[in-house]
Amino acid sequence: MSDVSPPQYDAQVVLYTRQGCHCCENAEAVVRKFVSDITRVDIDSDPELLQKxxxxxxxxxxxxxxxxxxxxxxxxxxxxxxxxARQAAGPAS
Known part of the structure; x- marks a missing residue:
């Protein structure tokens, strides 16, 4: 039996990162435990994001x-x- 469970939340997740960022790799690993669909954005490719x-x-x-x-x-x-997820589901009937 495996301890690894599939990601369980359906959310739009964007991970702002940069090349060679070890903390970014760690963050992605944590997020992937809960969400399978992650959009990675390299901030170095966009001057506005880089500044932000x-x-x-x-x-x-x-x-x-x-x-x-x-x-x-x-x-x-x-x-x-x-x-x-609760918020997206709306009020309970």
């Missing part, structure tokens, strides 16, 4: 909102994704 996020990467945006800068806490990430 230069020393803050990795930056994790979930459903259009920046939720993490720097280190990504697995516990806080899971709580954030669960809250986003």
């Amino acid at each position: 996020f230069n020393t803050l990467v990795p930056v994790v945006e979930i459903n259009g909102k920046v939720r993490f800068r720097g280190k990504v806490s697995p516990m806080l990430l899971e709580r954030t994704l669960a809250a986003e």
